[in-house]
Amino acid sequence: MYRVTAVTVLAMVLVGCATQYGPRGITGGYAEQQIAEGTYQVEFTGNGFTSPAAARAGAMRRAAEIAVLTRRPFFIVANSAEDLNTYHLGYTPIDCTSTGYGQRVSTTCTGGHEQTATKPTAMIVVRMFTAEEAAALPAHVVLTDANLILGRGPTPKAPPPEVTPPQTAAR
Numbered sequence: 763m764y765r766v767t768a769v770t771v772l773a774m775v776l777v778g779c780a781t782q783y784g785p786r787g788i789t790g791g792y793a794e795q796q797i798a799e800g801t802y803q804v805e806f807t808g809n810g811f812t813s814p815a816a817a818r819a820g821a822m823r824r825a826a827e828i829a830v831l832t833r834r835p836f837f838i839v840a841n842s843a844e845d846l847n848t849y850h851l852g853y854t855p856i857d858c859t860s861t862g863y864g865q866r867v868s869t870t871c872t873g874g875h876e877q878t879a880t881k882p883t884a885m886i887v888v889r890m891f892t893a894e895e896a897a898a899l900p901a902h903v904v905l906t907d908a909n910l911i912l913g914r915g916p917t918p919k920a921p922p923p924e925v926t927p928p929q930t931a932a933r
Contacts, residue, residue: 780811783820790881792824800890801840802828810879814844817884822911825888829908834890835917836905841887851877893919 781790790807797803806820829837858871896905897919909917 780816781808781820783823792820794824794828797887800832800834801887802890803885803887804828805883805885807881807883809881810849812882814846814882814884817882818844821884821886822906825886826906826908826911829888829890830912832890834892834895835908836893836896837888837890837908838903838905839886840889843885845883845885847881847883849879849881851879853877893917 784791786793786805786807789809790812792804792806794802794804802825804821804825806817806824808817808820825837825839829835854873854875854877856871856873858869860867860869862868891899891905899905907917909915
């Protein structure tokens with residue numbers, strides 16, 4: 763009896779709560795891969811209690827952490843994708859009850875329904891920039907400030923690059 767109870771409690775702990783933020787483990791989490799200098803692919807996978815929005819937020823948070831760690835606190839999301847994976851968990855138990863009235867017997871069965879879990883995954887590819895690189899980008903480029911995502915306040919902006927005025931010919 764103790765062994766069954768311990769297994770049941772462990773299963774409830776692992777499945778009964780939304781994915782905690784952290785490196786990918788048995789209940790989900792983040793993973794990243796550097797694609798090129800300043801460019802990373804970041805994935806966040808949730809469990810059956812994680813919403814797709816929470817998976818997106820987890821991927822963005824990890825991208826912001828990487829941006830700060832690499833001293834490139836600004837980034838753009840160059841590509842993104844989301845996926846919902848549905849897993850078959852089994853069927854609910856079938857419970858049958860038979861009732862007799864004279865020579866007639868009536869049997870009623872309930873249960874036997876399929877149980878599934880849907881796990882969201884969010885993947886983003888981010889290109890990161892230093893403050894100086896960000897200041898040199900065209901004005902229409904929308905940058906994400908990693909420190910704002912992490913709740914640290916805005917990152918100081920670098921002054922725009924100096925533009926040398928064209929030389930006029932002396933007459």
